[in-house]
Amino acid sequence: MVDTVGVVGAGQMGNGIAHVSAVAGLNVVLSDVSMEQAQAGLGVVEQNLMRQVGKGVISAEEMEAALGRITLADNLSAHKNCDLVIEAATENEQIKTSIFKELCPHLKSSALLASNTSSISITRLAASTDRPEQFMGVHFMNPVPVMKLVELIPGIATSKETQERFTQFTDNLGKVTAVSEDFPAFIVNRILMPMINEAIYTLYEGVGSVDCIDKAMRLGANHPMGPLQLADFIGLDTCLSIMQVLYEGLGDSKYRPCPLLVKYVEAGWLGRKTKRGFYDYRVEGEPVPTR
Numbered sequence: 001m002v003d004t005v006g007v008v009g010a011g012q013m014g015n016g017i018a019h020v021s022a023v024a025g026l027n028v029v030l031s032d033v034s035m036e037q038a039q040a041g042l043g044v045v046e047q048n049l050m051r052q053v054g055k056g057v058i059s060a061e062e063m064e065a066a067l068g069r070i071t072l073a074d075n076l077s078a079h080k081n082c083d084l085v086i087e088a089a090t091e092n093e094q095i096k097t098s099i100f101k102e103l104c105p106h107l108k109s110s111a112l113l114a115s116n117t118s119s120i121s122i123t124r125l126a127a128s129t130d131r132p133e134q135f136m137g138v139h140f141m142n143p144v145p146v147m148k149l150v151e152l153i154p155g156i157a158t159s160k161e162t163q164e165r166f167t168q169f170t171d172n173l174g175k176v177t178a179v180s181e182d183f184p185a186f187i188v189n190r191i192l193m194p195m196i197n198e199a200i201y202t203l204y205e206g207v208g209s210v211d212c213i214d215k216a217m218r219l220g221a222n223h224p225m226g227p228l229q230l231a232d233f234i235g236l237d238t239c240l241s242i243m244q245v246l247y248e249g250l251g252d253s254k255y256r257p258c259p260l261l262v263k264y265v266e267a268g269w270l271g272r273k274t275k276r277g278f279y280d281y282r283v284e285g286e287p288v289p290t291r
């Protein structure tokens with residue numbers, strides 16, 4: 001039985017995973033590189049829980065109880081009593097493997113380990129740990145408290161028992177799962193990210209403005225969000241990393257990341273999280289297109 005969950009990385013995904021786990025009655029250890037980062041993640045959890053209370057999804061008592069189940073940390077040894085640890089740090093293979101190297105010696109031998117990576121090979125990440133058979137890709141969608149789906153990605157060594165235990169865990173969180181084979185970017189991002197990259201090419205080639213591209217896809221294809229709005233929401237650094245994994249992993253030029261996406265990331269314009277991307281969020285009211 002999973003009783004205590006560890007989450008490494010308190011960014012938009014990590015804090016969402018901590019949120020849904022705590023609401024489901026699990027104890028959570030949420031860590032990041034510093035207490036400030038971990039605290040910022042908890043601040044977001046608090047805001048999102050308050051929103052749920054406002055909408056009547058949970059009661060004020062349930063919110064307090066959930067917050068009381070989350071412990072913060074700035075080091076990986078804090079996960080020593082966890083039954084399951086989910087890595088949700090920056091989408092960068094080196095960062096992830098160095099986390100696993102440092103984390104594994106602290107874990108119980110029975111502990112399950114997962115990565116929330118959007119695209120990186122689960123088999124390769126698993127091989128960097130001391131427990132490939134207890135390792136799996138568990139890919140939550142953004143925003144975690146709202147989105148129903150979790151993609152489950154077994155690596156080549158993942159045992160049947162591990163798959164069953166992770167399915168039980170995500171069932172307990174009230175999520176619906178789709179199983180994906182371990183190929184670059186799995187199912188959702190294999191399909192979604194080339195569409196977003198193509199929208200950025202459309203902007204780069206001057207076919208349409210930010211406003212027209214997003215409006216066209218919202219009203220013409222009935223998407224709830226335009227692709228550039230969605231890219232800002234995901235984080236442009238994450239979008240670029242996923243395109244690079246697709247491009248390198250599948251060796252097909254159709255996945256070449258758009259040079260304009262690279263330029264935005266080089267500028268540090270990463271979308272909502274840095275308050276500027278394809279839109280500028282620093283102003284009051286409606287976000288302003290940057291092109």
Ligand code: NAD
Pocket residue numbers: 008009010011012013014031032033037088089090091092095099116117118119139140141142233234235238273
């Ligand atoms: P983010 O930039 O919001 O957060 C990343 C966090 O990781 C930051 O708080 C950072 O301080 C922390 N971090 C970096 N190095 C660390 C280390 N060595 N130890 C501990 N923490 C560290 O990113 P995010 O959007 O939350 O993405 C996290 C993961 O989730 C990525 O693998 C991403 O691909 C995946 N993901 C993202 C989305 C999305 O829509 N953004 C959706 C599904 C999955």
